[in-house]
Amino acid sequence: MRYKIKMKPSDFTEAFIPVQGRPFRFKDPDPKRSWNWREYLRPIYDNMYRKLVLKTSRQVEKSTTQANRYITYSALIPFFRSIYVTPTAKQARIFSNDRLRKSIRTSEFINKYFVDTNTTDQVFEQTFINESTIFIGYAFLTADTMRGLSADMLGIDEFQDVLSDNVPVLREALTASDYKLLMYTGTPKTFDNHLEKEWQKSFQAVWVIKCQGCNKYNRMDSEPEKLLGKNGIICKKCGKPLRTQNGMWIKMNPSSEEAGFHISQLQTGRVQRPADWKDLLSKVERYPEHQVYNEVFGLSYDSSDRPITQAMIQAAATGPFLTALDTSVTKNNHVFMGVDWGENKGSFNVCVVGGFVDSKRFQIYHFRKFAPNEKPDEILGEIVRLFRAFRCQVIGCDHGAGHKENLRLQEILGFEKVWEIFHANQGVSHKWDQDRLMYITDRTRIMDNLIIPIQENQVIFPEWKYMNKPFKFDNNRSFADDFTSLTKEYSERSRKFL
Numbered sequence: 001m002r003y004k005i006k007m008k009p010s011d012f013t014e015a016f017i018p019v020q021g022r023p024f025r026f027k028d029p030d031p032k033r034s035w036n037w038r039e040y041l042r043p044i045y046d047n048m049y050r051k052l053v054l055k056t057s058r059q060v061e062k063s064t065t066q067a068n069r070y071i072t073y074s075a076l077i078p079f080f081r082s083i084y085v086t087p088t089a090k091q092a093r094i095f096s097n098d099r100l101r102k103s104i105r106t107s108e109f110i111n112k113y114f115v116d117t118n119t120t121d122q123v124f125e126q127t128f129i130n131e132s133t134i135f136i137g138y139a140f141l142t143a144d145t146m147r148g149l150s151a152d153m154l155g156i157d158e159f160q161d162v163l164s165d166n167v168p169v170l171r172e173a174l175t176a177s178d179y180k181l182l183m184y185t186g187t188p189k190t191f192d193n194h195l196e197k198e199w200q201k202s203f204q205a206v207w208v209i210k211c212q213g214c215n216k217y218n219r220m221d222s223e224p225e226k227l228l229g230k231n232g233i234i235c236k237k238c239g240k241p242l243r244t245q246n247g248m249w250i251k252m253n254p255s256s257e258e259a260g261f262h263i264s265q266l267q268t269g270r271v272q273r274p275a276d277w278k279d280l281l282s283k284v285e286r287y288p289e290h291q292v293y294n295e296v297f298g299l300s301y302d303s304s305d306r307p308i309t310q311a312m313i314q315a316a317a318t319g320p321f322l323t324a325l326d327t328s329v330t331k332n333n334h335v336f337m338g339v340d341w342g343e344n345k346g347s348f349n350v351c352v353v354g355g356f357v358d359s360k361r362f363q364i365y366h367f368r369k370f371a372p373n374e375k376p377d378e379i380l381g382e383i384v385r386l387f388r389a390f391r392c393q394v395i396g397c398d399h400g401a402g403h404k405e406n407l408r409l410q411e412i413l414g415f416e417k418v419w420e421i422f423h424a425n426q427g428v429s430h431k432w433d434q435d436r437l438m439y440i441t442d443r444t445r446i447m448d449n450l451i452i453p454i455q456e457n458q459v460i461f462p463e464w465k466y467m468n469k470p471f472k473f474d475n476n477r478s479f480a481d482d483f484t485s486l487t488k489e490y491s492e493r494s495r496k497f498l
């Protein structure tokens, strides 16, 4: 016998799915248990978002939310097929045994109407009487075990640890579905992690609590340290206690149609219990800062082994993005161009236009990353066009992959305008090599000549929306990512030479 129920997934969950043996409540009817509150999760339960990103702290009931979503959708929609994927087999087993199967087993309602002796109850597969199926799998190094499956909903958990190369393979599963529901969930790491990238593309719903004292709107995702009071969260401005129950979701990027929710431990009802708050404060004290940001606040963090952080670039992204010389910006200063020839194996042809705006500060006016399918002649033509459009004085081009191109540029623009540069390890910052007709530089010194001014806010970049724009052909990396992905090892080694 088949049953069809019409009900909101959140109401279905409350009515029929216990969690760890106890009834699940969005809002506890007992006023003494006001900490047992999680109404901010309702939109996540009840909207069938085509794409949903959950960027969360640890211990914010992420697994429970997911398990409930799988079970309710499977119960409410006959023939619904869903896939849960996580990086390791162990994580997949824990999710299946400790969350999914436990909830199914302990729900009287599901047991009575949705499973029987003909349905499958296995670690990696759950079926229901209404022909709905949940597959559970893992994709660490490869997604091979998941190849060929088809589904209406695909959830990738611990998304930050899944290799980004595997994501398109996994997404194949949704090709034939009418629903095509995609869900990425995880705990953030660095700003260049793909979880953060997906979050950036989403509508970025953030929990915001209005202070009853001074009316300040307190966002959970910015300056979280200021929310930490002695006994619970407090207003960043006036220090009065805040109640998460007075909060609301606000979209920081409302023009996006992709759903994204940031869930911090600070907004959970749970931390209103004194013991849980104490525990949270002690973690903030004991854990290294990046871990506190990732696991307690649910935020990305540029770890200190990266000399250039996203925050630095963002703060310096105050200039315009020009497409030709504009003397109202460049004044009478000389403009230069630099070209880095890539090999199209993870490195691409890039050209940058910039100049000094005063004795210290250098401003970038334009940059261009060329797609691997652009023809060499077209790229060369574009470089020449930009060189002329900006009336550049000199173009510095790296030797190596582009030597032939450099010779062609010299032919077109003149030998004295096109400097070929070879980055070596030679100890002197730069010298002219008369035999090879090129400049030889010290690679690490040259890197420091870029890194240190950026750190000291002496480089001005174009507006953030240009800096942060993902390049599809480059694994969605942006121009800013090319700076923030540098590792400190490099610059510290170089410091020794200074």
Ligand SMILES: [Zn+2]
Pocket: 211, 212, 213, 214, 215, 216, 235, 236, 237, 238, 239, 240
């Ligand atoms: Zn206040």
